[in-house]
Amino acid sequence: MTDAVAQVARLEVRGREEYLRICGSGRGTAILLIPPLFGEMNRCRRLLSDVMIDLAALGRGSALPDLPGTAESLTAMATVTLDDWRAMIAGSAALLRAATGLPPILAAFRGGAVLDDAADAVGRWRLMPVDGATILRDLARAQRMTAAPASAPPGFAGIPLDPALARPLASAVPLGQARVARLDEDPKAADARIAGSPLWRRAEPGRDRTMAAQIAEDIDRMAQTCALS
Template sequence: MSNPVADVARLTIHGREEYLRIVGSGDTAAVLLVPPLFGEANRCRRLLADVMAELAVLGRGSALPDLPGTGESLTPFAAVTLADWRAMVAASAALLHVATGRPAMIASFRGGALLDDAPDPADVAGCWRMTPVEGATVLRELGRAQRMAATSGAPISGPVFAGTALAAGLAGALAAALPDGAARVVRLAGDGKGADERLPGSPMWRRAEPGRDRAMAKAIAQDIDRMAATCANS
């Protein structure tokens, strides 16, 4: 499967330029993918790219933001707040709505579910979540990484990602953040928590390095596309 051509849109978030990667086009509503947070985003980047390619095969455009302070963003990570991330998701959904003339589908992964209720409801056709987690869980994952770093003598002085401390506003807001609003919840087959659908595959976000599972990417894209079609017809 060849990769479809991607484009990049630029958005201004709280006075800084940020980037939104767009793949595919068409007359159907586009899908805004909201990535996992911190290290999980790195481990899932191939999965998300493959999901976008599969959506393009289905004739559905999609977009993936570089959250402020991550990816190609030039915003200093140490200055990032949860409000910055939520504003990026809201602006991305609004852009897709204008570009396609239809409200966007939101598909969030893991900690991305803490951001997907940020857009104006008029910009959103429906919300799909893959294994959503609470903000406290996200911080516990960071704490686990810190404890591993501590074995080499590295100091622990609060939540840290990639050697940079989280801004107090980000850490505190994450601690209290919960997935909000109605959504279709999808989990992997081995996950015992409640779900609307279970898909095959292994949790890419748990792997030590970024991995690839094209079968899971295809199943995810097909489930998102089915929900998008249902929302369009309702």
């Protein structure tokens, strides 16, 4: 992997050019971050960037894909399918494996956990994972707040979702074994506790450097354990 602090890599996904950001280099297993979905992704963008910077400081390379239809992707959200997102994860993981010679760890945030079975990985790490039905309920709640008709199909930022995204997402759940991290305030069982606030619930994007550092440290510890197993 590159020694640059950050760079943008191009990746062909199902005949379209997509992008992922690569940060750092270093020892062994790299980390593929899978962002939360829809509005939560936008509100957590700074958190994800800080996690990548902190992983680099720990000597660990990482990458963050722009899922088709999001961020800098030129693909129209209205045309995106769940298979497009899964193909982006698989292609990004393959790129990291080619660069390091090892499968990556997939670190999924919130709804991104429904995508982390799309690629081979040495391990999976999840922060506050939710299923697809929860994601769609949150989208419907956001639509009601904008006075959209109750009969309106699921959408994001006023753009209806392709049924090939909405329908399979409704039944998508996180699959397989993973190390699960939760915020201190969450009563559900967890393998790790993170001190911080749910940035994905804020009205505007926020930043929590302490939370990002804890996340990076826990992912790095898992990567070290996976290397020894």
